Amino acid sequence: MDAPVLELKGLSVAFGGVRAVHGVDLTLARGELLGLIGPNGAGKSTLLNLISGAIAPTSGQILFNGRSIVGIAPDQLCHLGISRTFQNIRLFPRMTVFENVALGLHARPHYSLADAFFCTPRACRMDAAARERANGLLEQVGLEGLAGKRAGDLSYGLQRRLELVRAMATEPELLLLDEPAAGMNEDECEQLTRLIRRIHEEFHYGVILIEHHIKVVMELCRDSRIYVMNLGEILSSGSPRDIQSDPKVISAYLGEKRTSHGQTRRQLSRSR
Amino acid sequence: MGYLSTICILSCINITAVLGLAVLTGYTGLFSIGHAGFMAIGAYSSAVLFLELNLPFWLVVPLGGLAAGCSSVIIGYPAFRGLGKLRGDYFAIATLGFSETVRLLLNNTYPHFGGAYGLTGIPPLTSLPVAAGVAVLALLGAHNLMTSQHGKNCVAVGQDEVAAQMMGVNLFTTKLKALFISAAYAGVAGALFGFYMTYLSPGNFGIGLSSDLLAAVVFGGMQSLIGPAVTAFLLVAIPEFLRFLVEWRLIIYGILFVVVMVYRPQGLLGYRDLDFSRFWRAVHGLRGRG
Numbered sequence: 001m002d003a004p005v006l007e008l009k010g011l012s013v014a015f016g017g018v019r020a021v022h023g024v025d026l027t028l029a030r031g032e033l034l035g036l037i038g039p040n041g042a043g044k045s046t047l048l049n050l051i052s053g054a055i056a057p058t059s060g061q062i063l064f065n066g067r068s069i070v071g072i073a074p075d076q077l078c079h080l081g082i083s084r085t086f087q088n089i090r091l092f093p094r095m096t097v098f099e100n101v102a103l104g105l106h107a108r109p110h111y112s113l114a115d116a117f118f119c120t121p122r123a124c125r126m127d128a129a130a131r132e133r134a135n136g137l138l139e140q141v142g143l144e145g146l147a148g149k150r151a152g153d154l155s156y157g158l159q160r161r162l163e164l165v166r167a168m169a170t171e172p173e174l175l176l177l178d179e180p181a182a183g184m185n186e187d188e189c190e191q192l193t194r195l196i197r198r199i200h201e202e203f204h205y206g207v208i209l210i211e212h213h214i215k216v217v218m219e220l221c222r223d224s225r226i227y228v229m230n231l232g233e234i235l236s237s238g239s240p241r242d243i244q245s246d247p248k249v250i251s252a253y254l255g256e257k258r259t260s261h262g263q264t265r266r267q268l269s270r271s272r
Numbered sequence: 273m274g275y276l277s278t279i280c281i282l283s284c285i286n287i288t289a290v291l292g293l294a295v296l297t298g299y300t301g302l303f304s305i306g307h308a309g310f311m312a313i314g315a316y317s318s319a320v321l322f323l324e325l326n327l328p329f330w331l332v333v334p335l336g337g338l339a340a341g342c343s344s345v346i347i348g349y350p351a352f353r354g355l356g357k358l359r360g361d362y363f364a365i366a367t368l369g370f371s372e373t374v375r376l377l378l379n380n381t382y383p384h385f386g387g388a389y390g391l392t393g394i395p396p397l398t399s400l401p402v403a404a405g406v407a408v409l410a411l412l413g414a415h416n417l418m419t420s421q422h423g424k425n426c427v428a429v430g431q432d433e434v435a436a437q438m439m440g441v442n443l444f445t446t447k448l449k450a451l452f453i454s455a456a457y458a459g460v461a462g463a464l465f466g467f468y469m470t471y472l473s474p475g476n477f478g479i480g481l482s483s484d485l486l487a488a489v490v491f492g493g494m495q496s497l498i499g500p501a502v503t504a505f506l507l508v509a510i511p512e513f514l515r516f517l518v519e520w521r522l523i524i525y526g527i528l529f530v531v532v533m534v535y536r537p538q539g540l541l542g543y544r545d546l547d548f549s550r551f552w553r554a555v556h557g558l559r560g561r562g
Contacts, residue, residue, distance in 0.1 A: 052438060078440035090435035092428050094495065094543055103428050106421035107440030113449065116420035117413045123420060130421070170440055 104169025292457020309371025314459025340459025493539025
């Protein structure tokens with residue numbers, strides 16, 4: 001059996017007295033697309049920050065391809081094959097679309113400072129190779145016409161798409177998407193769903209997707225699993241269908257409150 | 273003629289130093305108010321190498337740059353390393369402390385360095401062609417660097433550190449590279465300065481010089497080389513052209529600064545890269561026809 005790409009074992013982090021993530025166990029098989037949902041403040045983004053090395057866990061293990069990656073800096077994790085997008089878009093706004101993508105290709109420059117200073121043929125050759133790859137990536141997601149535009153001038157939906165391509169440029173094995181559809185309308189959501197599905201099928205990345213748009217998650221994870229988090233812990237996991245009918249999940253989302261007739265709100269919503 | 277060439281030589285030296293600072297501050301987003309310290313290291317080390325070891329002029333100038341570049345690691349390593357990472361203003365204060373330390377050390381080192389008396393007997397070897405040649409090389413080199421993969425990483429760090437790191441950019445080495453380059457530029461400028469003035473005193477490299485350099489970068493514009501270069505020239509030239517106003521010139525100079533910063537907060541040529549591609553295309557076109 002193939003070893004899982006990512007394995008979390010009893011992962012916890014506390015900020016002072018707040019247990020943001022507590023005892024999370026999770027496995028992601030090679031090429032699996034996994035959904036992660038939960039109410040605001042459940043610890044979903046914190047979990048991604050832990051995996052991508054932005055914050056260090058208080059206890060527990062993170063295994064990437066069977067190797068512990070706790071304590072490794074984010075830039076090194078990126079070279080190992082973990083890439084991510086951000087909840088609030090973090091493009092380089094004053095760089096062009098092309099430069100944003102190309103950065104992922106040469107975060108470790110392929111030539112020396114002296115080569116750069118004198119613009120040697122070696123440097124030019126390496127630059128040309130990176131340029132070709134970046135343009136290829138832009139074409140794959142239909143952004144090739146905007147290569148010369150400043151990233152900050154793009155529309156919101158296109159910026160989201162660009163951030164996705166930028167994350168792909170580092171050739172990840174594991175792609176962490178933090179609410180890629182946030183703030184998108186119905187149309188844009190559908191486009192994005194198609195794009196993520198296509199990318200996932202074409203490149204076989206392992207993907208962890210945090211998303212509040214239930215439609216997007218249910219569609220993308222229809223053949224795989226969804227984890228539900230609440231108050232820093234995994235509440236439930238399973239296929240979209242299981243999740244939707246899990247009473248624990250419903251109560252976490254809707255809350256449970258006695259009404260004057262002694263019914264819970266859950267029961268109310270069911271009877272409706 | 274002598275007067276005009278003085279202005280031109282000092283402008284070229286100033287441009288070289290400012291271009292270096294543009295790499296650090298304009299592109300990588302690290303403010304330094306201590307670049308006079310790197311100029312001092314370049315100036316003194318090149319002069320001492322020339323006077324004591326009789327090394328040739330063309331060798332001691334780059335060596336001065338190298339010395340300044342290496343000395344920048346002394347401050348860059350602890351400032352950018354690990355958990356003690358100094359951000360923004362704190363790094364600026366650290367550079368200020370560094371340059372003052374350098375100045376005071378030079379002020380009190382009498383053997384070979386002349387201490388507070390200054391270092392005399394340096395021959396006047398910085399001619400206008402030399403200064404102009406270095407400035408042009410500095411501009412072309414900085415342009416090549418900033419359009420290279422190294423430079424793009426610097427720009428990315430300057431715009432969003434967190435995102436750059438998540439994209440695989442090593443913040444420590446990238447910042448250290450930018451600091452090294454800018455210090456080396458300042459060192460070369462300092463070396464030329466010494467061989468122009470023929471006399472070095474620690475007092476030449478005070479905080480006034482540092483802030484002039486930083487002002488040129490901010491005034492000239494972020495993420496631009498040509499803006500700071502033009503401003504570096506203007507900062508030398510304008511006070512000279514306004515000399516007939518006697519004491520009033522400094523006031524007008526100050527007012528000019530305030531007016532530009534109010535109406536163009538991004539600087540004169542902020543976020544405009546100079547574009548050589550059109551020029552090269554023209555050159556290739558001519559060559560193709562010929």
